[in-house]
Amino acid sequence: MIDIVLQDIWSPIIFILVGILVSLIAYMFYLMGNPDYKRTKYKGDPFISGNRPPTDLKELHVGGDNVYWGFTRALRKYLDPLVEGHTGIVNDYVYWFVVTLAVVLVFLYIM
Amino acid sequence: MKKIIALIALIVISAFMLGGVAEMRGDDGSFGNPVETEMDDFFLEDSQDHNQVNNVVTAVLFDYRGLDTLGEATVLFSAVSGVLTVLRKYKLSKKENLTKLTKSSKGGKK
Amino acid sequence: MNVDLLTQSPVFVLAIPLLFAFLTPLANKVSKELRNAVFLIGLLLTTLFVSLMAYEVYTMGSWIYVFGAEQPTTGLTTQSFFRITFLADGFSVLAALTIIITALGAGIYSFGHMKESNGLGKFYTLFLLTLAGVNGMVLTSDLFNLFVWFEVTSIASCGLIAYHNDRGESVEAALKYMIISVIAGLLLLFSIGFFYGEYGVLNYFLIRDSMTGSLIDILAIGMVMVILAMKASSVPMHMWAPDAYSEAPEPITPFIAITSLGSLFVLFRLLFFVFRGAVETSAIGSILIILGVLSMFIGVSMALKQSDLKRLIAYLSVSQIGYMMMAVGVGLATLGTGDYGIFGARAMEGGLFHMINDGVYKALLFLSAGGIVYVADTRDLNKLGGLAHHMPYTTFFFIIGGLSIAGIPPLSGFSSKLLIYKSVYLYNPVLAIIALVVSIVTLALIGKIFFNAFLGPDQGVGKKIPRSMILAMSILTIVVVLFSLFPNYVVAEIVVPAIEGLGVGA
Amino acid sequence: MNWFTLFPLIMVVTLIIMGLYVVLFKKNLIKIIMGIALMQNGANLFLVSLAYREGYVAPIWTSAPSADMVLPTPHALTLTSIVIGVATTALMLSFVMMIKKHYGTINSDEVRRCRE
Amino acid sequence: MLYYILQVLVLIGLVSTAVAVIWFKDLISAAIALGASSLILALQFYLLRAPDVAIAEAAVGAALTTAILIFAIKSTDRTEGYK
Amino acid sequence: MNFKMSVVVRTVADIMIIPIIVFGIYLILHGHLTPGGGFQGGAVIASATALLIVAWGTLKDNKDDFSTMESTGLTMFFLLALLGIIMGFSLFYNSLAGTGGIFGGTVSGINPGYINTGGTVPLMNIVVGLEVVAALSLILYMMAKRSDALEVEE
Structure with a gap:
């Protein structure tokens, strides 16, 4: 019914089967090692080099502007002109359209 | 700078268009002298045989290119629906501040 | 009265949403329930006729439908082609399937999402009109009719x-x-x-047979190409797309994306089917390829800052458009050379498979984002957080859609992207590397949304997601x-019948 | 090539380029829509010019002297495009009215809350 | 030939009204000029043997478009108003 | 447009719309014989609406009637097109032409123009005329109504 021979693109069925197999093996290892693990009853605050952890949970969440902050900061020479280019003025939209039209026409004429 | 590039682009496009209209319909034909008229001659002859209509433009509109006319009526219908949608009564809602775009850039030059 | 529904099905794919x-x-004047029923019946009937058309094409082969003929x-x-014709082949079916799956999802979704708004009669009317317009665009084989449906869609x-x-x-x-x-439409008319x-x-057929490759052909082909690429939101004409996608009502957003994909379908149809003989x-x-690479790269770079x-x-989604343009561009560039048999056909398969994939998973992504907006009442990623506590189903749907757009195995985005990487690598390794990098950044951005919106401390929400939205997703x-x-x-x-429909074979 | 006989088509190109100029350089939204209307006029004139055959009559059989008529198809296309033109103009103008209500201005430099 | 020169004159009138549309800072005047331009265009359609299109253009371009333009201008600003 | 024109203008407008509407109906009904048709006639009749709105300030609230008229016209246009399929041909096939009955007369060559010809074409002219009148009047009405009442409605 289902052709699971590796043919044209790739076979997700085999991928999933292998994935299930690997997780079964991993679970087996887990079951073998689990009795040896010693549990303690102590559950304390996380220790972060002497600072008290924040009590308000909302401060723990990183906002959208801060994710990948360093990455965008490092690329600012490339990103800032790009953002500046998106002016939001309708004349500019038409401007890019007309310029692309002219360039494509010249390109097609030369070729 | 932008203005200069835009003007150059306009000039390029107009040059292409002028070249196009100059070359239209080969060298012998120009304005008022179409060469390829097979389709329209067929319409002119067939409109009376097939549709029993004297006005050939109406025959083309409603029979040979009837789907275009349906589309055109649909355009008008959608424009009316759009106008009714945009100009309908509305309440000022809290949605005005849905994003930070609203408060960070309140128009004007950057 | 003997109506052969199978042969007439392309007409009804266009006509049922119109009717x-x-x-x-009229139904809106009677009652709300009747209006909703009319809308739903229209959608389901359109789906039925699309499936009928697909069945007929896949079993009996393609055909041409002539309007107004005996x-x-x-x-x-030849006189049949003086009239308007529809072309029902594998490519039309691929396009129609992509459109109708998204439309079905968006339509069912809007029952739950929009129920508090007023003026819904016009909303459903415009929805069906957009559906009819896109269907007309991809099915027609007449240039002026294309313009008319283009304007209806706009x-x-x-x-x-x-x-x-x-x-x-x-x-x-x-x-x-x-x-x-409108400016694009006027230049199209020109x-x-x-x-x-x-x-x-x-x-299309008569123009294809008589094209010679003169200056007029070059001018007109260039104009049509740029116009349809603009409609498909290719960089550098993409700037309308983020505005329109983000400001449209949430159920409609995948639909606006589908109009973009539809015009991309039309562009490929014209380039392969009509203009192929006239120009290089x-x-x-x-x-x-250039437009595609620009779209991929600039789209994803701009997404970093949002x-x-x-x-x-x-x-x-702008950057996803780039993949298809690049892949099909590779197929077009190798057309007629020996390379086409080696990897050009694979690139075409990848590009067209990516189109139907993209239509569906982008719709899923936009709809789950709409669920977030519905529940949290904000779109700002700085304010969102902790939604996984309240909406486990939407979280799951978002993960599926997000991993698919990022091309993670075993999801559908990976299959088509793998085809694209493999074939484009043979054409030019740099293109494949760019595509891979863009895919990685896409994954990072999906991770950003997932982290910001779903993870984190619970911030509390007011509303529950209606069941119809869950059903649609x-x-x-x-x-x-x-x-x-x-x-x-x-x-x-x-996909392979679609490529055969374009007249280039596998 | 006789440029004098091409004069009508050159005027068509002039109209289209004038419309594009308005859209590119004018900042008033209503003026931009007027520019689009000029482009529509140019496109309509182009189509009807294509239909013209010198010395022929209108494509209507009633009381026509003979069967020498100009081409009918572009007339039908132009009718369609005229109606499409008025529909788009009306929709755009209603958008502009709404924008005036929300933003207090119709200068395109200031109508840019959606950007970046 | 005389017929052709008549067309040329009408076309010159068309383009000059179009220039007026661009030139006028007063939007009501520009709208009226646009209406005049449509009317001249209808005349040119008539000269090009397209009476159907001429009627449509006269009714739509000269009457309806001008009317909705003036309605819109009344609800916004009357002058073009930018530096 | 919250102002009325003077009595003279209003009276002249009231009188003028009659010939305008008659002319529009003539254009619609003779669309298959003489220059004109559904779109032209509809636009001419809608310009009468524009005249009324300019003269009287605004109209009564006829929005629903216009909307019904528009939808009905379009649906009937579609059903007329569907007649081709129902009779066993394809969409937009002119199945009434030359069959006798209403609009079923035949013409050939140069003729004075008989109104009883054309098959579905005159019927389509009429329904399209209905739709265009309603649609354009609705656009004019909405824009005129909103052009003065631009305050925000809570």
């Missing part, structure tokens, strides 16, 4: 974008989109005038999972 759009305002499909002469989708007329931004986005698409003046005909295909192919949820996904998820599990089947049964 029900005309009936919706015999719609048989006895074709006007109806602009009306939908401006639906929240209490927000200035919606109207602004609609006006910008409207202005640029190039149609050139074709008509040169050859005296309007049908390698030149057009390289233009497509903190607005829907705007971010909009830029991601489940339908799309099932489609994505099916495409993921059987990519070889989909490529062999849907």
Whole structure:
């Protein structure tokens, strides 16, 4: 019914089967090692080099502007002109359209 | 700078268009002298045989290119629906501040 | 009265949404329930006729439908092509399937999402009109008819974008989109005038047979290409897309994306089917590749800077458009050379398979983002957080859609992207590396949305997600999972006939 | 090539370029829509010019002297495009009215809350 | 030939009204000029043997478009108003 | 447009719309014989609406009637097109032409123009005329109404 021979693109069925197999093996290892693990009853605050952890949970969440902050900061020479280019003025939209039209026409004429 | 590039682009496009209209319909034909008229001659002859209509433009509109006319009526219908949608009564809602775009850039030059 | 529904099915794919759009305002005067029923019946009937058309095409082969003729499909002469014709082949079916799956999802979704708004009669009317317009665009094989449906699509989708007329931004986005698409439509009309003046005909088949490659052809082909690339939101003409996608009502956003995909379908149809003989295909192919690479790269770079949820996904969708343009551009550039048999055909398969994948998983992504907006009432990623506590189903749907757009195995995005990488690498390794990098950044951005919106401390929400929204997203998820599990089947049964429909073979 | 006989088509190109100029350089939204209307006029004139055959009559059989008629198809196309033109103009103008209500201005430099 | 020169004159009138549309800072005047331009265009359609199109253009372009333009201008600003 | 014109203008407008509407109906009904048709006639009749709105300030609230008229016209246009399929041909096939009965007369060559010809074409002219009148009047009405009442409605 289902052709699971590796043919044209790739076979997700085999991928999933292998994935299930690997997780079964991993679970087996887990079951073998689990009795040896010693549990303690102590559950304390996380220790972060002497600072008290924040009590308000909302401060723990990183906002959208801060994710990948360093990455965008490092690329600012490339990103800032790009953002500046998106002016939001309708004349500019038409401007890019007309310029692309002219360039494509010249390109097609030369070729 | 932008203005200069835009003007150059306009000039390029107009040059292409002028070249196009100059070359239209080969060298012998120009304005008022179409060469390829097979389709329209067929319409002119067939409109009376097939549709029993004297006005050939109406025959083309409603029979040979009837789907275009349906589309055109649909355009008008959608424009009316759009106008009714945009100009309908509305309440000022809290949605005005849905994003930070609203408060960070309140128009004007950057 | 003997109506052969199978042969007539392409007409009804266009006509059923039109008829029900005309009936919706009348039904709205009677009662709300009748209006909703009319809308739903219209959608389901359209789905039925799309499946009938697909069945007929896949079992009996393609055919041409002539409007206003005594015999719609048989006895074709040159005079038949003076009329408007529809072309029902594998490519039309691929396009129609992509459109109708998304439309079904968006339509069912809007029952739950929009139930508190007023003016819903017009909303459903415009929805069906947009559906009819896109279907007409991809099915027609007549240039002026293409212009008409192009305008129907533009006007109806602009009306939908401006639906929240209490927000200035919606109207602004609609006006910008409207202005640029009306200008594009006028230039399209102008190039149609050139074709008509040169050859005296309007049908694809007759134009294809008489094209010579003169200056007029170059001018008109260039104009049509740029216009349709603009509609498909290719960089550098993409700027309307984030505005329109982010400001449209949430159920409509995938639909605006589908109009983009539809115009991309039309562009490929025209380039392969009509314009191929007239100009150097390698030149057009390289233009497509350049536009595609620009779209991929600039789209994803702009997405890095966004903190607005829907705007971010909009830029991601701009970059996805780039994949298809690049892949099909590679196929076009190698057309006629020996390379086509080696990897050009694979690139085409990848590009077209990516189109149907993209339509579906992008719809899923936009709809789950709409669920976030519905529940949290904000789109700002700085304010969102902890939604996984409240909406486990939406979280799951978002993960499926997000991993698919990022090309993570075993989801459907991976299958098509793998085809694209493999074939494009043989054409030019740099292109494949760029595509890979863009895919990695896409994954990072999906991770950003997931982290910001779903993880983190619970911030509390007011509303629960209605069941119809869950249903719509489940339908799309099932489609994505099916495409993921059987990519070889989909490529062999849907995509390869589409490539044959374009007249280039596998 | 006789440029004098091409004069009508050159005027068509002039109209289209004038419309594009308005859209590119004018900042008033209503003026931009007027520019689009000029482009529509140009496109309509182009189509009807394509239909013209010198010395022929209108394509209507009633009381026509003979069967020498100009081409009918572009007339039908132009009718369609005229109606499409008025529909788009009306929709765009209603958008502009709404924008005036929300933003207090119709200068395109200031109507840019959606950007970046 | 005389017929052709008549067309040329009408076309010159068309383009000059179009220039007026661009030139006028007063939007009502520009709208009226646009209406005049449409009317001249209808005349040119008539000269090009397209009476159907001429009627449509006269009714739509000269009457309806001008009317909705003036309605819109009344609800916004009357002058073009930018530096 | 919250102002009325003077009595003279209003009276002249009231009188003028009659010939305008008659002319529009003539254009619609003779669309298959003489220059004109559904779109032209509809636009001419809608310009009468524009005249009324300019003269009287605004109209009564006829929005629903216009909307019904528009939808009905379009649906009937579609059903007329569907007649081709129902009779066993394809969409937009002119199945009434030359069959006798209403609009079923035949013409050939140069003729004075008989109104009883054309098959579905005159019927389509009429329904399209209905739709265009309603649609354009609705646009004019909405824009005129909103052009003065631009305050925000809570």
